[in-house]
Amino acid sequence: MNPARTDLTPTQWRQVGLITLVAAGIFLTFRWLPTGTNLSHMDFRVTAKNPIDFCDPLNPQFIPVVAVASPVTMTLVTDAPPAAGRDVHATLTLRTASGKPIAPEDLLVSNTKLLHLLIIDPSLEDYQHVHPEPAKTPGDWTFTFTPRRGGEYRVFADFTPAATARSLYANAELSVLGKGEAGPSVSFLTKSWTAEQAGFDFALTPAVLPVRAGQTADLKFSITNEKGGAVPMQLVMGAFAHLVAFDAARSGFAHIHPMELDVTQPPDAVHPVLNFKITIPRAGTYVIWAQVNLAGHETFVPFWFDVAP
Ligand SMILES: [Cu+2]
Known part of the structure; x- marks a missing residue:
């Protein structure tokens, strides 16, 4: 690189210094402003040997x-x-x-x-x-x-x-109180990557089957209007779909969002498709509940599947 082109005049140096000072001032002001909480990082420290780990x-x-x-x-x-x-x-x-x-x-x-x-x-x-x-x-x-x-x-x-x-x-x-399931439910035993509800067909399609424990699965979520025509997808909690996975023992959950992060770009009006990635650590039977908003109606749709070892 030509050194003459990067050399700054004393005036330019003063400008650089001024800009840096202003930026530092803004940063420190925001750091100093109270956040409103009386709790500190230490209040959420876990001393047990098995603390909650944060995920990517x-x-x-x-x-x-x-x-x-x-x-x-x-x-x-x-x-x-x-x-x-x-x-x-x-x-x-x-x-x-x-x-x-x-x-x-x-x-x-x-x-x-x-x-x-x-x-x-x-x-x-x-x-x-x-x-x-x-x-x-x-x-x-x-x-x-x-x-x-x-x-x-x-x-x-x-x-x-x-x-x-x-x-x-x-x-x-x-x-x-009330009637529960005596054993595993029919859905639990049947398994399905498709579902129907309120005149719409829902499909969750893994790129590779079976879904395997510890391996990232690519899932395509799609909706079709049974009468043909548009699927009136709207945002719910800032996303076009939320998927939540539970294991049979309900030991926890995975809550995932579409890879399509830009919500100003809605999915196709007639054939909406959203892509998800999920990694499930253990084999077993799982359900993924999809939550979408169709023309203002919050809709929950389950997909039942097995995760292979
Ligand atoms: Cu969500």
């Missing part, structure tokens, strides 16, 4: 929420004993290991919400995604949902503390 968002892994130690405790209280088919009004309390409440100002918005609950029944047939609202008491959050079945429901919470800016998880159980 571009290649998400199955998160074994139940087996790993979370630095957050979640408790659930309901206004009445939960029963299938009836609205359950619940209050959830989030606290750090040292008992500090986790309130809205302690969390960052992720996928357009502060707090996500993934609720799943023992048969994996009833999956619901709800967003609790902060209650008056700091650390308390309320939500309503209607369980479709009976059994020991598991509630996974997904949130991002402002102090760490990384996803964190917690789980709790909720006993629901």
Whole structure:
């Protein structure tokens, strides 16, 4: 390179210095501004030998929420004993290991919400995604949902503390009165990469079959209007589709988003296709619940499959 072209005059040096000073000033001002949270990084430190590990968002892994130690405790209280088919009004309390409440100002918005609950029944047939609202008491959050079945429901919470800016998880159980599945459900035993619902055909197509444990699977998610014509896909929580995978034991979940990250470019109106990548560490039977918004209707569609060793 010609050294004469990179030499700066004293005036240019002064300009460079000024720009650097202004940038540093802006940076320090933002660092100094309070974030609103009273919790620090240390409140979310796990001392147990099996802490929650954070995953690479571009290649998400199955998160074994139940087996790993979370630095957050979640408790659930309901206004009445939960029963299938009836609205359950619940209050959830989030606290750090040292008992500090986790309130809205302690969390960052992720996928357009502060707090996500993934609720799943023992048969994996009833999956619901709800967003609790902060209650008056700091650390308390309320939500309503209607369980479709009976059994020991598991509630996974997904949130991002402002102090760490990384996803964190917690789980709790909720006993629901009513008829549950005595053994594995028909869907669990049948397996299917296709589903029909509300006049639409849904398909999740792996590039290679079978899906193998520990290997990244490329999945194509597509929707067809059974009458022909458009598939009115709209955004839900900042994405055109959310896929959540559960294992038979409900040890945790994987929550994945389309590789097509630019939501200003919607998928094809007639043949929408979205691509996903998932790596499931263990063999077994799984369900992937797809959540989409079709003309304002939130639609949940299950795909049942086996993961080979
Ligand atoms: Cu999502």
